[in-house]
Amino acid sequence: MIDLVEPLRSGDRRALARLLTAVENERVGVQAALTALYPYTGHAWVIGLTGAPGTGKSSLVTELAKVYRSKGETVAILAVDPTSPFTGGAILGDRIRMRELSGDKGIFIRSMATRGSLGGLARATRDAVRVLDAAGFDRILVETVGAGQSEVEIARAAYTTIVIEAPGLGDDVQAIKAGILEIADVLVVNKADRPGVDSTVRALRTMLELGHPVSREQMVAHHGQAVKVETPTTPNHDFWLPPVIRTVATEGEGIVELVATIEAHRDYLTQANRMHRLEQQQVEMELVDRVRDELVKQLFSVLPAEKLREVVDQVQARSLDPQSAVNQLLAFQQVNVAK
């Protein structure tokens, strides 16, 4: 599979597609290719977009891609679907709307679904982004449907994270939640021509105020702009205040402002060593995640299946407590020999 790296670098789309499939299916041998292409990563600006079904995510992604293309930039779209009985297939259905982008060689669209665990998907997403990055795309748009912990995990692969809302979606069934707002660099209220948009914008701003250590006055003064604010309590630190942007993607409204805001956020990150620190955190989190998965995988590969069943039975029967059961399981641990 390592022989696909050179074709990938010279723009071969079949090599790209095959590598992405290998990443998605955790195919043997893909790791050697990932190792070989890793030095070529770090060029693309990775933008994460998340929002509940019905917020018009795909239209927004399509419009963003069109603006980037008009500037001569190449764009890869990675639609990640953390399949669940609630959301399964939502993203794939939306692909149809992106048809207008097809035929353009500067655009590449790819869907990726959950095979196993959420952790596996987060890992596959990070690796797929690297493949696209090494393939030379200027912008990578990682789109995911907002349905829980998944978008937070997936957002960790992005530099600029955009959270999309829409007014009056299913009455009060909204995907707005604290955890999501904490990862947002930019908030978009799409379908802003619908009734209830003001109340949605207001609600988002209220939640932002709760979540950021700046005064209400600063928040009001700077909302909707890409600014950094120093606060009395944190004089040596500044914040990016996530602006709330109104768009009507189907009409192309607000898209230019959104693109400008993404650029402003990129400028912000590339100043004062911030990008270096962000990437450092992302790498650290990724390594710890991978080490954790690897250790568990190693242990369970040597642990006889009946041993786990046996201790679970004993814990249920109250003849063994959980910690003693854990100690018994850990006894099967083997030393990993580094290669």
Place this chain on the structure above:
Amino acid sequence: MIDLVEPLRSGDRRALARLLTAVENERVGVQAALTALYPYTGHAWVIGLTGAPGTGKSSLVTELAKVYRSKGETVAILAVDPTSPFTGGAILGDRIRMRELSGDKGIFIRSMATRGSLGGLARATRDAVRVLDAAGFDRILVETVGAGQSEVEIARAAYTTIVIEAPGLGDDVQAIKAGILEIADVLVVNKADRPGVDSTVRALRTMLELGHPVSREQMVAHHGQAVKVETPTTPNHDFWLPPVIRTVATEGEGIVELVATIEAHRDYLTQANRMHRLEQQQVEMELVDRVRDELVKQLFSVLPAEKLREVVDQVQARSLDPQSAVNQLLAFQQVNVAK
């Protein structure tokens, strides 16, 4: 600390409080006590309650506790606060409303906050529930504020999980989300005397319909009742359809129905080996979680801090790829000697 187990069993509240503090602070020696008290667990019915701030969770918990007390049952309330800038302190402030329960020896109230990780809190919650269970309480109400992944983790310690909503909370800023509905055995719309209650109930039912493999007709026919439904696609399997119950906790309205529903869910679980299977799953998940944490802790305890920094730097500089970095870190792994 193991000497506290006998007093705990004979109703000594100081021993109980000291053990819970030891669990919360992961005090050395608490494990021996947990091992000693574990055989005495399995008596209490553990009820999880989660909902966003403002849904009236604490009032509802208070009313539930009063009903159980009137039936002569003892009640422990464990209020778990996954502290975050968005939710910090919410639960502790609510404690004041529970004052009317004080003075009753059959009630025990305890708050628990995050010290470190969410994983740590989920673990501490499970252990605290065991301490309360061994202390002989009939009902353990585990209350947590809905703010992300945390309530899902914490719900894993409960047998009956109740998700609480309220109409028109902060316009459309609602904590309703797919992940939460997936863990709900019972849905409560509290503050049901407020405007918008019908739309909240309708929205919840719509989400329930999406999430359960039963027809809309079955869903409509059985909603609000505690029933099991066989479906054509899963003829040998039945489902608990989470009923949606309207309450006005401050007026005591709907509480008797809620208590009856919790009993119905308990009856459902205790039939056809279901409780055994649920507990089996919970034990298995807990063991895997604990093994994972333990393995990572072991590795990082022997890994020199500068080694992690070094590989992160190399990955950032693109001179080392993530998987090779993971292999280098895993080389520090040591064999655990079982005791």
